[in-house]
Amino acid sequence: MQKVAIVFLVLFGLYLFVQIIRKMLGGSWTTEEIILGLLIFNLGCIFTVGIMVAQLKSDHNHLKGQFKSLAKDFKLFVKK
Numbered sequence: 127m128q129k130v131a132i133v134f135l136v137l138f139g140l141y142l143f144v145q146i147i148r149k150m151l152g153g154s155w156t157t158e159e160i161i162l163g164l165l166i167f168n169l170g171c172i173f174t175v176g177i178m179v180a181q182l183k184s185d186h187n188h189l190k191g192q193f194k195s196l197a198k199d200f201k202l203f204v205k206k
Contacts, residue, residue: 128177135170142167 145155
């Protein structure tokens with residue numbers, strides 16, 4: 127699901143880039159439509175990055191718990 131969102135976001139970004147180039151050359155979209163498109167693109171990027179950060183934080187907490195368990199087992203092994 128996350129990869130689909132990233133692909134969609136990249137395609138939307140490329141489409142916006144083409145529209146900006148067309149606007150500079152005499153253009154198809156109005157300035158307001160381009161600004162609105164850029165705003166939506168920015169929000170999509172923010173949400174995608176937020177999801178990635180939340181996933182990394184979750185993975186980090188999981189690994190942290192596993193490492194604590196491993197350290198505890200090692201301490202018990204060294205004491206024997």
